[in-house]
Amino acid sequence: MFFPLVDELATTDIVSVPARLAVRDALRQMSQYAVRNIVVEEASGGFGLLTASDVVRLRFSMPNLDIAISEAGYHPLPSIAKGSGLLDVLELFDGPHGYAAVIDAAGSLFGIVSNTDILGSLDPQLMIQRQRLRDLLRRHTVKKLPHDAPLGQALALLADSDDAVIVLDRGAGVGIVTTQDAIRLLHGGAALTDPLHLHMSSPLHAVTYDLTMAEAVSTLHEKHFKRLVVQDPASGDVIGIITQQDLIGVAYSRWADLMRHHAQELREIIDVLERKTVRLERIAATDPLTGMANRARFEVLLHDEQQRHDRSPAMPFSVLLFDIDHFKQINDTWGHSRGDIVLKAIAQHAQNHLRQIDILARWGGEEFAVLLPQTDLAAARGIAERICTSLAHTEFDQVGRVTASFGVAEHQAGESGAVLLGRADDALYRAKRNGRNRVE
Numbered sequence: 001m002f003f004p005l006v007d008e009l010a011t012t013d014i015v016s017v018p019a020r021l022a023v024r025d026a027l028r029q030m031s032q033y034a035v036r037n038i039v040v041e042e043a044s045g046g047f048g049l050l051t052a053s054d055v056v057r058l059r060f061s062m063p064n065l066d067i068a069i070s071e072a073g074y075h076p077l078p079s080i081a082k083g084s085g086l087l088d089v090l091e092l093f094d095g096p097h098g099y100a101a102v103i104d105a106a107g108s109l110f111g112i113v114s115n116t117d118i119l120g121s122l123d124p125q126l127m128i129q130r131q132r133l134r135d136l137l138r139r140h141t142v143k144k145l146p147h148d149a150p151l152g153q154a155l156a157l158l159a160d161s162d163d164a165v166i167v168l169d170r171g172a173g174v175g176i177v178t179t180q181d182a183i184r185l186l187h188g189g190a191a192l193t194d195p196l197h198l199h200m201s202s203p204l205h206a207v208t209y210d211l212t213m214a215e216a217v218s219t220l221h222e223k224h225f226k227r228l229v230v231q232d233p234a235s236g237d238v239i240g241i242i243t244q245q246d247l248i249g250v251a252y253s254r255w256a257d258l259m260r261h262h263a264q265e266l267r268e269i270i271d272v273l274e275r276k277t278v279r280l281e282r283i284a285a286t287d288p289l290t291g292m293a294n295r296a297r298f299e300v301l302l303h304d305e306q307q308r309h310d311r312s313p314a315m316p317f318s319v320l321l322f323d324i325d326h327f328k329q330i331n332d333t334w335g336h337s338r339g340d341i342v343l344k345a346i347a348q349h350a351q352n353h354l355r356q357i358d359i360l361a362r363w364g365g366e367e368f369a370v371l372l373p374q375t376d377l378a379a380a381r382g383i384a385e386r387i388c389t390s391l392a393h394t395e396f397d398q399v400g401r402v403t404a405s406f407g408v409a410e411h412q413a414g415e416s417g418a419v420l421l422g423r424a425d426d427a428l429y430r431a432k433r434n435g436r437n438r439v440e
Contacts, residue, residue, distance in 0.1 A: 006089060007082045009118060010102045010111030016041050019048070023072050024065035027055055031187035036180045036226075037099070039112065040074050047101045047109055048074040052179030057159035059186055060152075061335035073337075077101040082110050086118070098245060115244045116226070141295055141364070142241055144168055147175070151185065151199055152192030158182050159336060164227060166238050167200045173238040175200030176229065208233040209240070217247055245280070287362040289340055290347035298361035298369055302417045305373055309411060318372045318380035318410040321424045322350075322387070325403045325436045327366035334398055342396055346404070349394060353387045369421070377410035384408050384439040392437055403437035 016039035017026050030038050030052070040048035050069055058065060058072055078100045080089050089100065098115035143157050147169040154165045154177045167175035177200050185199055206229040207219060216228055230240040285297035293301070305317050324330075324346060331339040343366065350368065351360050359371040372380050384406040392403045407428030411420050431440040 004086055006080050006084050006086055006102050006113050010113045012111040014039055014112055019070040020068050022066050023058055023069055026050055027187050030183045040069055047077045049077050049099055050074045052183050053159055056155050056182045057336050079103045115248055118248055142166055142238055147197040148195045151194045151196055154196055155182050167196050173204045175202035175204050206231040290344050290362050292347050293359055293361035295363055301359050301371055315374055316376040316410055318375045319424050320370045320380055320384050320406055320408045321428045322368050322404045322406040324366040325405055330399055342399055350387050380408045381439055388439055405431035405436045406439040
């Protein structure tokens with residue numbers, strides 16, 4: 001079995017800029033060379049990465065892009081010595097961007113290795129030939145907007161991560177806007193009020209969820225895609241996104257299975273692969289900004305709690321949803337970076353008031369969900385009231401005091417998770433209508 005060296009996978013045709021360069025000039029080069037990310041050369045000899053998402057975020061949070069990259073902020077790149085084996089450094093690709101710098105013996109940059117390069121090295125024989133894409137679909141929330149939505153709304157959704165927005169017309173997917181599109185549009189000065197259909201990539205190239213993992217890898221290779229958009233073959237609805245990292249994770253798991261049939265001297269490799277699989281599963285279940293569970297993970301745990309309740313109906317459980325009041329004003333006044341800091345701080349603040357068995361998840365944007373096992377409505381309201389009151393008396397750096405509105409619901413026999421969450425959501429909107437900073 002052959003495991004390549006990182007320098008055999010590295011991309012050596014690199015676009016790089018000094019950290020002192022203005023973000024506007026970096027944007028120009030990203031557009032000129034049609035790249036999503038650009039390597040930043042630090043004066044100390046290290047290297048970093050300025051991503052398309054960073055540029056989009058800065059566009060919304062700063063009056064202009066003339067600030068130096070070193071002041072605006074970028075992502076330090078982990079370094080790998082040329083000649084290192086891929087299996088020895090897999091954990092370095094667990095970050096949200098999936099890149100690492102390959103350094104030669106003199107300390108100079110030899111190349112860059114990304115998840116795209118790793119995916120290209122996969123032997124299709126190592127893939128699970130019959131496992132279908134539907135097994136991965138719960139990992140990502142699909143971002144969708146109508147075709148007449150303003151371009152600025154789509155770009156704002158791309159400020160958090162290297163993602164994509166699906167454009168819909170009468171419910172059907174007709175196009176896509178990616179972070180690479182964002183670089184092209186920002187550099188070209190496209191008006192943020194323009195309707196999306198003027199700037200989307202069209203038509204939308206999608207696959208059905210009955211595609212095998214091996215077929216998905218082949219499609220990514222042939223189309224040079226960063227991700228696959230997945231449709232329901234019956235309705236044609238866009239139902240998921242499959243990333244390169246998802247498919248690499250499947251391959252790692254398959255590698256681990258194959259290695260178990262080899263001799264004891266391969267045990268160390270198996271341990272590396274199994275740890276990698278665990279890390280990938282953790283990443284897939286976690287919101288990258290707050291570190292809390294993501295929406296997909298919350299829905300799985302809610303389903304598990306429903307099954308426990310079916311077995312033991314006498315044991316109640318509840319959910320609560322809360323939404324930060326006037327959060328748009330925080331972003332508009334202090335910028336998205338400060339808004340992100342507030343989101344993380346509020347998530348930790350809420351977590352401090354919960355039990356070990358409770359599950360806090362980022363539901364989306366500035367909204368959070370909490371699963372409260374073994375908790376009836378009165379007890380759930382008490383928990384929500386404590387978080388609400390404590391939060392309203394907490395000072396956040398620069399921003400000051402921030403409040404939130406809460407909706408609480410106890411599970412009723414026979415109702416689905418969607419109905420339960422719908423009742424909690426209705427209660428949350430009552431709290432907002434009744435003045436905010438309260439529990440309903």
